[in-house]
Amino acid sequence: MSDHAIAVIPGDGIGIEVIREGQLTLETLAEVTGDLVWEFETFPWGCEYYLDKNEMMPADALKTLESFDAIYFGACGFPSVPDPISQREMILLIRQSFQQYANIRPVRIWPGVPSPLNTEHLTDIDFICVRENSEGEYAGAGGRVHRDTDHEVALQTTVFTRVGVERVIRHAFELTSRLGRNHVTNVTKSNALQYAPVFWDEVFTEIASEYPSVTTDRSLVDACAARMVSHPQTLDVLVASNLFGDILSDVGGALMGSLGVPPSANLNPAGSYPPMFEPVHGSAPDIAGKEIANPMAALWSAAMMVEELGHPEASGLLLDAMADVTASGLLTVDLGGTTSTSEFGTAVRTALKSRAS
Numbered sequence: 001m002s003d004h005a006i007a008v009i010p011g012d013g014i015g016i017e018v019i020r021e022g023q024l025t026l027e028t029l030a031e032v033t034g035d036l037v038w039e040f041e042t043f044p045w046g047c048e049y050y051l052d053k054n055e056m057m058p059a060d061a062l063k064t065l066e067s068f069d070a071i072y073f074g075a076c077g078f079p080s081v082p083d084p085i086s087q088r089e090m091i092l093l094i095r096q097s098f099q100q101y102a103n104i105r106p107v108r109i110w111p112g113v114p115s116p117l118n119t120e121h122l123t124d125i126d127f128i129c130v131r132e133n134s135e136g137e138y139a140g141a142g143g144r145v146h147r148d149t150d151h152e153v154a155l156q157t158t159v160f161t162r163v164g165v166e167r168v169i170r171h172a173f174e175l176t177s178r179l180g181r182n183h184v185t186n187v188t189k190s191n192a193l194q195y196a197p198v199f200w201d202e203v204f205t206e207i208a209s210e211y212p213s214v215t216t217d218r219s220l221v222d223a224c225a226a227r228m229v230s231h232p233q234t235l236d237v238l239v240a241s242n243l244f245g246d247i248l249s250d251v252g253g254a255l256m257g258s259l260g261v262p263p264s265a266n267l268n269p270a271g272s273y274p275p276m277f278e279p280v281h282g283s284a285p286d287i288a289g290k291e292i293a294n295p296m297a298a299l300w301s302a303a304m305m306v307e308e309l310g311h312p313e314a315s316g317l318l319l320d321a322m323a324d325v326t327a328s329g330l331l332t333v334d335l336g337g338t339t340s341t342s343e344f345g346t347a348v349r350t351a352l353k354s355r356a357s
Contacts, residue, residue: 003037004309007068007274011046012086013283014293014341021295021345022072022302025318028349029306032356033314036306041068045200047078047086047283056090062097070305071276074298075283088140091278096134098273100266101164102171103133103245104304105280106298107232107252107262110296113335115257117229124233128181129252130172131245133266135164138242160196160241165203171269172239173211184208186218187240187248200241225251253280258334260294263301265308277305291340294332296322299348321351 006026007145010019030036043061043064045057056076058064065071071094076086085198096102108126109115115122139159146152169186186204190197201218208216219227221244226250240248253262259281266276279297287293299322307315325347331337332344339347 002035002309002311003039003069003071005039005041005067006066006305007071008040008042009045009071009073009091010042011074011076011283012048012078013075013282013285013288014281015076015279016044017288017291017293017341018279018295018298019072019074021300021341021348025299025345025349025352026302026306028352029314029318032352033311033317036311036314044091046076047081050081050089050117051078051087056086056093056196059211061093062094065094065098066273068274069309072305073276073278074301075279075281077283077285079285091140094276095266097270098276099134099270100273100276101132101168102265102269103129104175104265104267105129105131105245105252106248106300106304107249107255109256110261111323112329113257113261113326113331115255117232117255118211119233119247121233125255127232127235127252128175128179128237129245129249130166130168130237130239132164132240132242133245133248134242135159136242137162158196158241160184160199162203165200166207167269169204169239170210171267173207173214174236174269175185176214176237181236182213183215183217183236185224185235185238186216187221187224187238187244188218189244191219191220197241198336204239221248224248228252228255233333249280258294259297260332260334261296261300261302263297265301265304267308275305275308277301277308291342292333293341294334295341295345296326296332299345317352317355318348321348321355324351324355 010016050056106128109122141157142155144154188197253259262280303315303318330339
């Protein structure tokens with residue numbers, strides 16, 4: 001038996017609904033496999049907590065989270081709380097403090113899920129975005145002066161460190177090799193930005209030389225976005241900075257039919273801190289509480305967590321159960337169906353039990 005302590009942070013909006021389904025499904029997965037034990041502890045942190053306590057989470061939250069094997073996160077954000085507070089004082093704080101520098105976001109087409117693409121290559125779309133997750137454009141360096149005057153200035157400074165760039169690019173190559181993939185695309189904007197992206201390109205070339213069996217190419221971020229739409233089947237593994245990886249993986253969500261589909265893993269590959277797994281979508285306060293949110297991203301993120309914790313077969317079982325449900329035509333509202341959040345989760349759990357029997 002494998003015991004895993006999981007910190008559950010449902011957060012705000014639809015995060016509460018989709019993480020509920022993910023947690024129930026993980027419990028069913030433990031039941032049908034017979035060799036998993038989940039020790040969940042739920043923390044009520046987020047925007048409602050902020051409105052009551054004037055902080056997104058307690059001052060000792062990071063110390064508390066350090067003791068867990070993984071963090072299962074929903075979403076954060078609420079109209080009455082400014083985004084810089086909800087994002088920087090919670091999700092970005094966890095990512096940066098725990099050096100979760102590799103953000104992994106896979107893209108694939110699920111059976112029965114309509115894609116906006118009209119191409120015979122839909123079944124060939126299967127690639128991974130590796131996003132630098134601790135610095136870059138989201139480092140928080142910059143400031144504003146002369147506020148509320150005609151001379152007001154705002155600076156947002158991109159920060160690329162050699163250690164930060166090297167480690168995420170190396171992780172992309174290691175991931176490519178481990179998964180039996182064979183190609184890495186380097187995504188920057190070095191034709192127009194002459195310092196940081198050029199530095200990134202130089203480091204990429206250095207790291208690539210250490211992996212002669214992996215082929216590579218370079219793509220400007222705008223060209224890569226177009227390629228994701230026109231020739232997505234040509235992509236295997238992408239590695240990009242924080243901002244570019246964020247944008248491109250959202251394009252990947254659109255290719256899959258909805259932002260309710262893509263998952264993500266925030267990894268500290270050295271294992272110094274627990275990893276965090278979360279759906280890519282936000283808190284969607286406009287549909288919160290209506291039971292129409294798509295839990296696929298939360299379930300897929302849970303499967304990524306199971307695999308990262310050392311149980312690839314159990315992870316595959318969960319993914320197969322999800323595919324069974326989508327192939328049957330049970331889809332949530334965002335994908336053109338009528339299935340509710342809980343109905344989809346229940347269907348996946350039923351499929352899990354069916355596959356295990």
